[in-house]
Amino acid sequence: MALPTYASPLEKVWHYTYLVICGLIFIFLIAPILVVIPLSFNAEPYFTFTEKMLTFDPEGYSLRWYDTLLTLGHPAAETPRDSTWWALAWENSTWIQAAKNSFWVGLWATILATTLGTIAALGLSRPEMPGRRLIMALLISPMIVPIIIIAVGMSFFYAQACIPPDTALGSVAGLFLSNKGCLVNSHLGVIIAHAVLGIPFVIITVTATLSGFDQSLIRAAHSLGANPRVTFFKVVMPLILPGIISGALFAFVTSFDEVVAVLFIAGPEQQTIPRQMFNGIREAISPAILAVATILVIVSVLLLATVELLRRRSERLRGVTPR
Numbered sequence: 001m002a003l004p005t006y007a008s009p010l011e012k013v014w015h016y017t018y019l020v021i022c023g024l025i026f027i028f029l030i031a032p033i034l035v036v037i038p039l040s041f042n043a044e045p046y047f048t049f050t051e052k053m054l055t056f057d058p059e060g061y062s063l064r065w066y067d068t069l070l071t072l073g074h075p076a077a078e079t080p081r082d083s084t085w086w087a088l089a090w091e092n093s094t095w096i097q098a099a100k101n102s103f104w105v106g107l108w109a110t111i112l113a114t115t116l117g118t119i120a121a122l123g124l125s126r127p128e129m130p131g132r133r134l135i136m137a138l139l140i141s142p143m144i145v146p147i148i149i150i151a152v153g154m155s156f157f158y159a160q161a162c163i164p165p166d167t168a169l170g171s172v173a174g175l176f177l178s179n180k181g182c183l184v185n186s187h188l189g190v191i192i193a194h195a196v197l198g199i200p201f202v203i204i205t206v207t208a209t210l211s212g213f214d215q216s217l218i219r220a221a222h223s224l225g226a227n228p229r230v231t232f233f234k235v236v237m238p239l240i241l242p243g244i245i246s247g248a249l250f251a252f253v254t255s256f257d258e259v260v261a262v263l264f265i266a267g268p269e270q271q272t273i274p275r276q277m278f279n280g281i282r283e284a285i286s287p288a289i290l291a292v293a294t295i296l297v298i299v300s301v302l303l304l305a306t307v308e309l310l311r312r313r314s315e316r317l318r319g320v321t322p323r
Contacts, residue, residue: 003015033297036290036293036294036297037294037297038053039287039290040065040066040287040290040291040293040294041061041062041063041065042060042061042062042065042287042290043059043060043061043062043064044060045286045287046287047285047287047290065286065287065288065290065291066288066291068095068286068288068291069093069095069096069288069291069292070089070093070095070096071089071093072093072094072095072288073092073093073094073095073097074088074089074092074093075088075092076088094271094276095273095276095288095292097271098271098272098273098275098276099273101187101269101270101271101272101273102255102256102272102273102274103256104187105187105190105191105194105255105270105272106194106252106255106256107252108191108195109190109191109192109194109195109198109251109252109255110195110198110248110251110252110255112191112192112195113194113195113196113197113198113199113201113202113247113248113251113255114198114202114244114247114248114251116195116199116202117198117199117200117201117202117203117206117247117251118202118206118240118244118247120135120139120199120203121202121203121206121207121210122206122210124136124139124203124207125207125210125211125213136203136207139199139200139203140200140203140204141200142196142197142199142200143200143201147197147258147260147261148260150193150196150197150261151193151260151261151263151264151265152264154189154192154193154196154261154264154265155184155264155265157183158183158184158189158265159184183265184265184267185265185266185267185269185270186267186270187269187270189265189266190261190262190265190266190270190272193261193265194254194255194258194261195251195255197254197255197258197261198250198251198252198254198255199251201247201250201251201254202244202247202248202250202251203247204247205243205244205246205247205250206240206243206244206247208243209239209240209242209243209244210240210243213236213239213240217235217236217239218231218235218236221234221235242310242311242313243310245306245310246307246310246311249303249306249307250307252303253300253303256272256273256274256296256299257274257296258272258274259272259274259275259277259278262274262275263275263278273292273296276292277289277292277293
């Protein structure tokens, strides 16, 4: 907010002091992220700035760690990079497999969390719903309870939730479950766990969108002969869609960045990018982790920019002037 022309000298001093304090806090929060990006281009296998990097010597910078993301686990990394090489990288590269698992789990977890969270938000937004405050508190509790507790509880629960593979349900579930038909060490178990963690974000964003929703539009649609299904898809859905998409993006980011639940629930075949980074730090320290971190930062910035654009669009649809 701009400083008014009639501000006193003391108010001007406080205004600029406030800006400096905010700038210092922002630098303190963003500095660790900014440091990671140039380090990912280090030509040496170190996590510190070398002398050549500090002097901006081109020999001190390299894309070798980004190349490692393709060659780690590749059966023929030194061969010419033709279509066969890329096919082998797609099927065997350790980091690519982790990325595929992260996107696969994140996609289905987002779909599940968005569907359930939107339905819950629609119900919780109605004032006549009994006990809605208590239900809201229970549904958003995964944001409050430490993830380690949720992960341990799910691990014990999944170990008991097994479906016999010789049954009809077990044969269908076998597409997602482990060989023993249990949720633990299975893609479905990780998807459900990540959906539980993402549902609170969907509920909060959709509920916030519904708080400014004009209920007279629903009554007008009913008066014109629209049934509840047509009213929802033709009137309600277009107006709350920005909130739904924002919640879905938050749910996807939560799933994509989550590592604690994966450590307790997933098996070797469900290796995600955060778990691969954790293993890389614990077992074999490699600056390739910095390259992955840089890519994740770029993806997160793009998603946050999308969320902000959707927020502004939602405000315009509701007649609110974007700030």
